[in-house]
Amino acid sequence: MTTTLVDVATPARTVRRRPGRPRNEEIDSQILQVTLELIDQGAEITASRVVERSGVSKAALYRRWPSLTTLIAAALDVGREMPPAVPIDGNLRESIIGGLLGGSDGAGLGGYSEARFRQRIRLAMADRELQKAYWKSHVSRRRAPIEAALRAGIEKGELRADLDVEACFDLIAGVFYYQLVVRGDRVEDPKTRARCRAALDVAWRGMEARPTV
Amino acid sequence: MTTTLVDVATPARTVRRRPGRPRNEEIDSQILQVTLELIDQGAEITASRVVERSGVSKAALYRRWPSLTTLIAAALDVGREMPPAVPIDGNLRESIIGGLLGGSDGAGLGGYSEARFRQRIRLAMADRELQKAYWKSHVSRRRAPIEAALRAGIEKGELRADLDVEACFDLIAGVFYYQLVVRGDRVEDPKTRARCRAALDVAWRGMEARPTV
Numbered sequence: 001m002t003t004t005l006v007d008v009a010t011p012a013r014t015v016r017r018r019p020g021r022p023r024n025e026e027i028d029s030q031i032l033q034v035t036l037e038l039i040d041q042g043a044e045i046t047a048s049r050v051v052e053r054s055g056v057s058k059a060a061l062y063r064r065w066p067s068l069t070t071l072i073a074a075a076l077d078v079g080r081e082m083p084p085a086v087p088i089d090g091n092l093r094e095s096i097i098g099g100l101l102g103g104s105d106g107a108g109l110g111g112y113s114e115a116r117f118r119q120r121i122r123l124a125m126a127d128r129e130l131q132k133a134y135w136k137s138h139v140s141r142r143r144a145p146i147e148a149a150l151r152a153g154i155e156k157g158e159l160r161a162d163l164d165v166e167a168c169f170d171l172i173a174g175v176f177y178y179q180l181v182v183r184g185d186r187v188e189d190p191k192t193r194a195r196c197r198a199a200l201d202v203a204w205r206g207m208e209a210r211p212t213v
Numbered sequence: 214m215t216t217t218l219v220d221v222a223t224p225a226r227t228v229r230r231r232p233g234r235p236r237n238e239e240i241d242s243q244i245l246q247v248t249l250e251l252i253d254q255g256a257e258i259t260a261s262r263v264v265e266r267s268g269v270s271k272a273a274l275y276r277r278w279p280s281l282t283t284l285i286a287a288a289l290d291v292g293r294e295m296p297p298a299v300p301i302d303g304n305l306r307e308s309i310i311g312g313l314l315g316g317s318d319g320a321g322l323g324g325y326s327e328a329r330f331r332q333r334i335r336l337a338m339a340d341r342e343l344q345k346a347y348w349k350s351h352v353s354r355r356r357a358p359i360e361a362a363l364r365a366g367i368e369k370g371e372l373r374a375d376l377d378v379e380a381c382f383d384l385i386a387g388v389f390y391y392q393l394v395v396r397g398d399r400v401e402d403p404k405t406r407a408r409c410r411a412a413l414d415v416a417w418r419g420m421e422a423r424p425t426v
Contacts, residue, residue, distance in 0.1 A: 042339070118338040121394060125331040125338070126255075131397035139395060167388075167411035173395070174387025174412075175380075181334060181394055182352060182386070184344035198380035199387075206419030 030054045031061060035075035039119050045072055069127070073134040076120050083142055086149035092158055096149055097200045100172070101193060114186065121181060143169050150207070159207045168207055175199045243267045244274060248288035252332050258285055282340070286347040289333050296355055299362035305371055309362055310413045313385070314406060327399065334394060356382050363420070372420045381420055388412045 034054040038045045045068060051058050065071035087095050124131035147169055153159035175196050179185045185192040247267040251258045258281060264271050278284035299308050337344035360382055366372035388409050392398045398405040 122335050122338040124394070124397065125335040128397050135396055163415070164408065164411035167408045168415060170391045170396075170408060171384065171388055171412040171415055174389075174391035175384055176387075177390055177394060178383045178387035181337070181390060183348055183383075184337065184341050195377065195380045195383060198377035199384040202376070202381060202384055202419035203415060204419065206415035206417065210423075 027056055027060060028064060031056055031064065031071070032075045032078050035071055036078055039072070039075060039123070040116065042119065042122075069130045069133050070137075072123060072130055073137055076116075076123075076134060077138045080138070080142075083145050086145050088149055088152040088156075092149065092153050092156075093204055096146060096172075097197070097204060100146075100176075100200065101197055114180075117180065143173075146172075153207075157209055160209050163207055168203070171203050172200060175203075240269055240273060241277060244269055244277065244284070245288045245291050248284055249291055252285070252288060252336070253329065255332065255335075282343045282346050283350075285336065285343055286350055289329075289336075289347060290351045293351070293355075296358050299358050301362055301365040301369075305362065305366050305369075306417055309359060309385075310410070310417060313359075313389075313413065314410055327393075330393065356386075359385075366420075370422055373422050376420055381416070384416050385413060388416075 031054050034050050051061055147165050150165045150168055154161055154163060179187055179192050244267050247263050264274055360378050363378045363381055367374055367376060392400055392405050
């Protein structure tokens with residue numbers, strides 16, 4: 001199982017146009033696709049550009065996305081899926097940490113479009129409103145499966161009862177963001193993976209309920 | 214004591230020109246100042262712009278900074294100082310964690326220019342070469358005092374002998390970056406500080422040598 005912690009968008013699927021009047025979902029998809037193209041090109045995103053390139057009317061655009069901020073946030077999420085539930089029977093530590101690191105095959109954190117991740121962070125740094133919108137509507141939701149697994153660990157007595165689950169998630173996820181945002185390392189690099197694993201081992205130990213002796 | 218973990222530049226001092234031929238340090242300072250102004254304005258940084266605004270010759274610019282990348286990295290560091298050594302006698306945990314959170318007065322992580330921090334991350338996301346240059350010449354060096362304190366903790370037997378000190382630093386620092394880069398929260402916000410403290414408590418517990426019973 002591979003869980004997405006670092007919120008990186010996978011490449012979007014290409015949109016196939018069908019003849020005749022496009023259906024609503026097709027219009028949505030066209031608009032999102034054009035927005036993503038602008039994002040990927042590092043171009044400034046304006047309503048006129050989206051209208052011009054998508055062939056959709058301004059009214060149709062604003063009916064769907066009342067602000068550019070919500071449109072960009074939605075576009076950044078194209079192709080992303082909700083991570084699956086984390087199995088809580090069995091080895092919880094391996095389900096969470098192993099899942100994040102992608103198991104022993106080394107494929108775990110690869111396969112995302114790093115270019116789009118970097119664009120997402122750039123846009124977020126330039127615009128706190130967008131950052132907050134994307135956080136609320138997308139990133140924070142995708143934290144749910146791992147947070148639920150951590151809560152299950154507390155209930156089972158495996159993890160400390162006094163844990164602040166949100167803070168624990170920040171601690172775990174922060175390790176990966178540090179690699180990408182500060183060091184500029186690729187998470188699929190074996191050295192980076194080893195460092196992340198060492199950091200997550202420390203975090204896990206800090207979360208564990210100490211055995212009574 | 215306040216230790217800077219999140220690498221945010223403090224506002225630069227203004228440059229005072231003296232009459233007559235400027236000294237070398239003054240030329241350096243002028244160039245850096247102009248570069249910073251361009252960064253703060255979110256403007257693209259080109260050699261011509263720096264030359265034009267600073268009144269320094271292109272030759273003088275290139276003699277000092279052979280590439281724009283090294284110039285921008287140096288400018289981002291204006292006003293930053295090396296964090297002081299962390300006291301290792303006494304309560305090491307409080308020296309490190311308390312130092313990072315800025316003690317009980319709440320002033321700890323405030324006082325930086327968040328705008329410049331966001332610009333720095335934007336530039337780094339747009340240019341991996343710049344990101345790597347800034348990492349090598351500046352960020353990685355400023356990790357030294359806390360890493361040294363962690364090593365001292367290991368030697369004293371307070372922290373586990375098998376710790377990967379670099380990974381531990383990433384874990385600790387990642388918490389702060391997560392707040393700024395992902396959540397878009399301000400580190401001086403009490404709720405954010407409480408979450409950071411909870412996360413650092415977990416990290417510290419994971420680093421501690423368990424008492425022999």
